[in-house]
Amino acid sequence: MKSVLFNSHDIVLALVIVLCFLLAFRVRSVKALPRAAQRLLPAFFVLSAFVAIDTLLFWGDAIKFAAFELSAWLPMIFSFAAFAVGPVLYWAFRSLLVADKPLTPKDLLQLLPALATIPYLYWACYQHPFEVQRELVLNLAIFSDVNAHFMSFLTLKKLMPVIYGILCIALLFQPGAPPRESDARLLQPYVGFVFIWFWVLLTHLLGQWLPMASSDLLGIFGNYMSLTLVSVLLLRGVAYPPPSSIAIVEPVTEETAETTEDNEEISALAERIHKFIQTEKPYLNSRLTLERFAGLLEMSPRQVSLAINRCFEQNFHEYINGFRVAEAKRLLHDDTCQDFSILEIAQQSGFNSKATFNRIFKLMAGVTPTAYRREFSPELSAHQHHC
Numbered sequence: 001m002k003s004v005l006f007n008s009h010d011i012v013l014a015l016v017i018v019l020c021f022l023l024a025f026r027v028r029s030v031k032a033l034p035r036a037a038q039r040l041l042p043a044f045f046v047l048s049a050f051v052a053i054d055t056l057l058f059w060g061d062a063i064k065f066a067a068f069e070l071s072a073w074l075p076m077i078f079s080f081a082a083f084a085v086g087p088v089l090y091w092a093f094r095s096l097l098v099a100d101k102p103l104t105p106k107d108l109l110q111l112l113p114a115l116a117t118i119p120y121l122y123w124a125c126y127q128h129p130f131e132v133q134r135e136l137v138l139n140l141a142i143f144s145d146v147n148a149h150f151m152s153f154l155t156l157k158k159l160m161p162v163i164y165g166i167l168c169i170a171l172l173f174q175p176g177a178p179p180r181e182s183d184a185r186l187l188q189p190y191v192g193f194v195f196i197w198f199w200v201l202l203t204h205l206l207g208q209w210l211p212m213a214s215s216d217l218l219g220i221f222g223n224y225m226s227l228t229l230v231s232v233l234l235l236r237g238v239a240y241p242p243p244s245s246i247a248i249v250e251p252v253t254e255e256t257a258e259t260t261e262d263n264e265e266i267s268a269l270a271e272r273i274h275k276f277i278q279t280e281k282p283y284l285n286s287r288l289t290l291e292r293f294a295g296l297l298e299m300s301p302r303q304v305s306l307a308i309n310r311c312f313e314q315n316f317h318e319y320i321n322g323f324r325v326a327e328a329k330r331l332l333h334d335d336t337c338q339d340f341s342i343l344e345i346a347q348q349s350g351f352n353s354k355a356t357f358n359r360i361f362k363l364m365a366g367v368t369p370t371a372y373r374r375e376f377s378p379e380l381s382a383h384q385h386h387c
Contacts, residue, residue, distance in 0.1 A: 010063065012223045013056040019230040020049035026234070036095035036103070044088045048193070050081030052226070059219075065138060072133045076121055082157040083114035086164025086197075093168045093187060096315075113160060124148035151208075158201040165194030189236075192229045196222060263310075269303055270311035283323040286352035290316045324350040325364045328357070332373045342369050 024045035028038065057067045057075045067074040087110040091103060125136045125148070136142040142150045169191060199222045207215035282288055282296060293316070294301040308319050328349040331337045337345070346357035346369075361369050 009220045009223060010056065010060050012220075012227050013052050013060070016052045016223065016226050016230055017049045017056070019227070019234055020045045020052065023230060023234055024049070037092050040088055040092035040095060044085060044092055047081045047085040047088055048230075050078045051085055052223075054078035054081060055223070068134070068138055072130065072137065073121075073126065075137050076125070077118075079121065079153075079157060080114040080117040083117060083160050084111055086161040087111060089190065089193065090164045090167050090171075093171045093190075096187060097171045113156070120153060124150060124153070155204065158197075158204045161197040162194070162201050165191075165197050169194060189229070189233055196225050196229065199225065266307050266310050269299065269307040273297065273304065273307055277323060281323075281327075283320045284327070284348070284350040286347070286350050288320060288350070293320075320350075321360050322364065325361055328361060328369060329365070329372065332369060345369060 024042040027045065028042040054076075057064055057078065064075050071077075087107075091107065124145070125133055125142060128136070136145065136148075142148050168187075172187065172191075200219075203215065203218040203222055206218065210218075276297060277283065280296070282293060285292075290301045290305060294304045297304065305316055308314060308316055312319055314322070328345055328351075331340065331345050331348060340348075342357070343354045346354050349357070351357035351360070358368055361372070365372055367375065
């Protein structure tokens with residue numbers, strides 16, 4: 001990584017870091033995402049920023065020396081992120097594509113390689129005197145230290161994200177449980193990260209035989225791919241795709257009924273859920289959760305989620321918000337509600353905030369509540385000062 005390309009490489013990585021943090025902030029604000037994904041996707045972008053920081057501080061000669069003077073650990077401390085970014089993305093995929101699959105203590109064991117990074121680095125480098133650390137880190141003597149096995153460590157850093165990336169793609173194409181179209185659209189751009197991880201691994205493996213200049217060029221190209229991907233994600237807006245309209249459960253006939261008892265049971269549960277929703281209107285409670293809704297039906301959350309996913313092709317939040325938006329439209333049409341503010345309409349429809357209401361309503365109706373009211377009854381524009 002020499003001359004002009006080297007300087008551009010630093011700038012590109014710095015931009016990747018900034019954009020990843022911006023994406024983490026933006027995804028965290030997308031309230032329409034399921035709760036688990038709302039936490040995991042921002043964590044994924046933060047870890048991606050740490051991976052870029054790790055690359056910049058370890059391979060960037062212009063900054064590595066300054067970082068080392070601040071703390072000898074800085075050029076390598078962010079190595080843990082490469083071991084954590086894959087599991088976190090996999091959990092995010094699973095939270096969107098697999099019903100009722102919360103994180104368990106067993107899942108957290110997948111973070112052990114990330115946690116083991118610090119003890120390994122201490123053993124390989126930082127147990128030595130400061131001058132030895134300087135030689136190992138700044139002059140890359142750690143590669144020639146046969147006791148450190150640093151090349152094997154580096155290979156694992158590149159390999160782990162690829163393994164989890166393949167598992168993510170497998171979730172998108174798992175047999176018997178195809179993802180909902182909205183979830184698939186949301187997750188497709190993240191496959192780009194899997195491709196970049198594969199490129200990084202390939203560059204690392206080929207770099208052991210290629211000339212240094214060629215290896216550097218491949219690595220720089222990978223950084224430009226990362227910058228392109230995060231830029232596209234930021235520009236297009238990382239938001240939950242508009243959910244499809246609410247599907248009505250069709251009566252189960254002999255021609256359409258599934259041959260297995262499980263599918264017949266799921267269809268029956270879906271009919272029960274839909275009737276309960278229409279008669280009891282639990283969606284008007286802004287604090288309604290999957291667990292509370294399942295309790296009202298005396299069913300398990302897994303049963304409810306599976307029935308909604310299979311028969312309505314939506315997740316629980318999409319399904320409930322569809323009814324809330326329908327109720328809001330009814331209120332906006334109601335002559336007796338024309339003096340109601342948008343906030344009052346939102347609260348009476350089951351939404352807990354005006355911001356969430358505006359966002360979900362626009363996703364489903366294509367316009368804001370205010371525009372919808374104005375379009376329905378232009379002569380009522382005098383009332384819009386309440387909005």
